[in-house]
Amino acid sequence: MHYQNNMKTIWFAGGCFWGTEHYMSQFDGVVGTQTGYANGHLQNPTYQQVYTDQTGHVETVEVVYDDEKISLATLCRLFFRSIDPFMKDRQGDDCGTRYRTGIYWSDEHDGEVVAQVYSEIQSKYDSPMVVEKCPLECFYPAEEYHQDYLVRNPDGYCHLSLSTLRFAKRYSQVLTQLRDASDPEKKAVLPRFFKTGPGEYGEGDRFLGVAVPSIRKVAKHFKDSTYEVLEALLESEWHECRLCALLVLIEKYKSEPEDTVRFYLEHLDGINNWDLVDLSAPYILGDYLSGREERNVLYELAESPDMWRQRISVVSTLMLIRRGSFDDTLKLAQIFLGTRHDLMQKAVGWMLREVGKRNRGLLVTFLEEYRHQMPRTMLRYAIEKFTSEERKYFMQPAR
Numbered sequence: 385m386h387y388q389n390n391m392k393t394i395w396f397a398g399g400c401f402w403g404t405e406h407y408m409s410q411f412d413g414v415v416g417t418q419t420g421y422a423n424g425h426l427q428n429p430t431y432q433q434v435y436t437d438q439t440g441h442v443e444t445v446e447v448v449y450d451d452e453k454i455s456l457a458t459l460c461r462l463f464f465r466s467i468d469p470f471m472k473d474r475q476g477d478d479c480g481t482r483y484r485t486g487i488y489w490s491d492e493h494d495g496e497v498v499a500q501v502y503s504e505i506q507s508k509y510d511s512p513m514v515v516e517k518c519p520l521e522c523f524y525p526a527e528e529y530h531q532d533y534l535v536r537n538p539d540g541y542c543h544l545s546l547s548t549l550r551f552a553k554r555y556s557q558v559l560t561q562l563r564d565a566s567d568p569e570k571k572a573v574l575p576r577f578f579k580t581g582p583g584e585y586g587e588g589d590r591f592l593g594v595a596v597p598s599i600r601k602v603a604k605h606f607k608d609s610t611y612e613v614l615e616a617l618l619e620s621e622w623h624e625c626r627l628c629a630l631l632v633l634i635e636k637y638k639s640e641p642e643d644t645v646r647f648y649l650e651h652l653d654g655i656n657n658w659d660l661v662d663l664s665a666p667y668i669l670g671d672y673l674s675g676r677e678e679r680n681v682l683y684e685l686a687e688s689p690d691m692w693r694q695r696i697s698v699v700s701t702l703m704l705i706r707r708g709s710f711d712d713t714l715k716l717a718q719i720f721l722g723t724r725h726d727l728m729q730k731a732v733g734w735m736l737r738e739v740g741k742r743n744r745g746l747l748v749t750f751l752e753e754y755r756h757q758m759p760r761t762m763l764r765y766a767i768e769k770f771t772s773e774e775r776k777y778f779m780q781p782a783r
């Protein structure tokens with residue numbers, strides 16, 4: 385196989401290579417796949433020889449991908465969704481050492497990425513996984529009839545479940561539609577706007593360059609996506625994928641509030657920029673809490689060292705404010721009087737301003753007591769709707 389020089393390669397063993405090749409080839413950014421035999425001691429083995437389990441080889445899929453479109457970390461996470469990582473020398477009904485699972489690499493840096501994702505996945509379980517992770521020692525392409533087997537034989541054997549294959553198809557469809565809506569100008573501007581540089585709050589975030597209205601259209605089209613698809617989208621390196629997942633969640637919340645809120649709180653790691661927080665927290669967590677007296681989760685989030693969780697705690701109260709409940713906003717504002725992060729100062733000031741729109745006297749009372757403790761940015765945001773004279777008064781330094 386011949387590809388552009390900037391393509392990268394990784395090798396996955398996930399049981400029968402027919403199913404693994406078909407699954408991995410679904411994903412946007414994968415430019416080629418090839419089945420073969422890896423890490424055994426016999427040179428140029430045949431399928432019949434590997435089948436004996438005497439060669440040390442494992443059925444493997446070589447995946448060539450464009451890391452400008454899909455990262456190795458994402459590929460590894462997607463691969464783990466197709467296997468049982470605790471099953472040794474077996475996947476589905478296929479048994480033998482040739483069906484062991486593994487991830488193999490030829491670049492030392494890739495090994496570090498694989499190890500990081502492996503640790504991330506392992507942390508979710510108590511039992512140790514039995515998936516191999518090691519450098520590729522050798523790889524021999526399989527016979528021609530094994531290549532693209534399920535494309536040539538759509539009704540052929542596949543150890544993967546239909547739900548797993550449907551997941552791959554839907555995930556790929558969402559990403560393809562988002563990429564089709566990409567605007568090159570936005571793709572260049574958005575990383576700067578969302579501060580993705582080293583040391584900035586959005587460090588490492590990647591953008592396809594899709595406008596929010598276009599993302600809403602994609603979310604509406606795929607609003608019946610499963611939680612597994614949404615989970616994978618929230619793990620994506622692409623900002624728009626995560627936002628699309630959250631917009632679908634908002635729709636799911638209307639009919640499945642309990643399940644949606646539980647899922648939302650279990651996947652906060654993917655809600656890691658201010659727009660992702662602001663466009664989801666009030667309409668999922670905030671709406672849910674507005675009908676309940678028990679709101680401890682807001683304070684648990686506020687105590688987190690993670691700034692995005694802190695912002696979720698504050699911005700979620702927007703829905704409480706809109707329904708005439710102000711106490712939690714004021715209590716959280718007191719908690720964050722000493723925050724040094726600009727985005728938290730703005731979020732608290734914004735929510736205080738929202739309180740003032742509905743109960744000006746309550747806001748004024750709060751400001752009279754705390755204005756000299758409030759960071760200047762927080763205070764400016766809180767009094768934005770005041771007259772110039774009122775703003776001048778509240779901005780006066782303490783004497």
